[in-house]
Amino acid sequence: MAIDTITTSRSYMTKQVTSLSKTMAEKTTQLATGKVARTYGGIGNNRLLDLELTQKVGRIESYQQTIVQANLHIETLNLTLERLEDLRIDGKSAIDPNDFELQADGQTRAQATAEILLYEAVNLLNTEVAGHYLYGGSHATEDPVAGLEQILEGTSTQAGLKQVIDEFYQANAGANGNGRLDVSALTTNYIGIVPTDSTFSITEDGAHDFGFDISSVTSGLSNVTVTGPGGLDPDNVDIQFTGQPALGETITLEFTLPPDQTEPVSFSFTASSDGGEDGTFAIGADLEESAGNLRDAINAELEKYTQTTLRAISDEWAADSFFDTFGGAEPMRVDGPPFDSATALVAGGATTVSWYTGENTATDNAREDKSAVIDTNLSVDYGARANETGLVDIVKSLATFISADFSAGTDTDKLYYNDLAQKMRYVLEPDTSDQSGVVNISTEISIAYRTVQNTSDRHDQMRSSYLTTIDEIEGVDNELLAAEILQLQTNIEASYRASSIVYQLSIVDYL
16 A cells, blocks of 8 residues: 555545534534524524514514503503492492481581592502503603692692682672672652552672573562563563562572573472461562562572582582693682682682692593503503593592581581582482493503403414424424434544554554
8 A cells, every 4th residue: 555545544534533523513512502503694594584583573572571561550550440430339329418417527427438438549549550650641750649638628829629619609609698699679669658569679790600690580470570681691680569469379580500501490489378388478468578578588599599509519610620620721710809709710720739740731532641562553552640531520529528518517508418419429420421431441441451462462372483483493303413413423433443543554564
């Protein structure tokens, strides 16, 4: 054998062993990592598909992180809305028009219960999750609802609900305490000492929406002439007695009520012998006395109604003006002092406690305050504001009811209690609504929750499918790889044995 042949054989054997060792190292690395290669270049023709699927998995994982946070917010919203709906129902039950029972502190039992419910409602509306206040709109970083004491009592510089309610009542009652009306004294003409006619008038005290507004007068009284009203503002009506009415004859006065002067109310007065029953007036010794008795009966009924039903209406109007601030509206105040002769409302944002301080930009849909992008071209809206219809109704009705003063325990207080309780119950559950405002909000939030859940399930399925394909491209068959490594070990051992024989030959062996 030639020397150069032996040298060539040795070089060839060295390359073979080196190649097998390199392949062995690659296979061992694949077995350890579970990957075909450390770089996309080592994958082959499937590297572009692998890159695309890897990017999709990354996007899905990003969406899933958003979904986790959105789920936490939405689930908490659902829980608090369920409890707020319970409070609405409990509040409606607690505000019982027939349960007038004063406690030692001057509150009724119903007011004490309503106050407990209101404290919980305010706390729920201040619910915070990971630094986000759920009922404060888009970026609420502090309690969106003021403390209950501040809402009711105000501060040293800003009026609370109780003060606003008092100012509205003064404006609706008027200086005479009879709904902003002037019931004049009698004007009587005589022949000698015998009255020939006697007249009194009922006149509105100005052009405004406070108190009663005269609508019409229908008289069935003999010897009585009614003039007006003329439909003007301020309006008036004259009632003139030219003789005595007959027993059982009736006169009816109709008024409209604030704030929009569309709700009617009527008072009927029947001529009687003594005027001892409600809705009657006594026929006197002469027409002047009869006219005076009717005047007094009308004025007494107006004063009674002012202290009861009109006061309840006034409280509701004040509460609406204080609480209804959704979409950037300012609370409204009576333009005073003096308040008992006021004729208008003024913006009170600077002088009134802001019971709600969360996001309050102009919008028709508070859900849009908070959005989460959970997929390509798919987002869910789940914002909420404490001053939305439904939520504000709970706070408004309970706060208004507990602000009222029934502590004297008089018959007038009982009537006022009954009227206010009925109005606040109506706020909590309007007769015209199939479901409450809280349920409406909860339904919208539930739709967002279902969308998030369905999207999350779809992401899990797609991610699993993508990862399976990626694993098929990047991964290795461990059983096949183990067999290949064993074969390589055998080949390497054989190569080393052959190489050792070749390397042990010397020049003497070729001589």
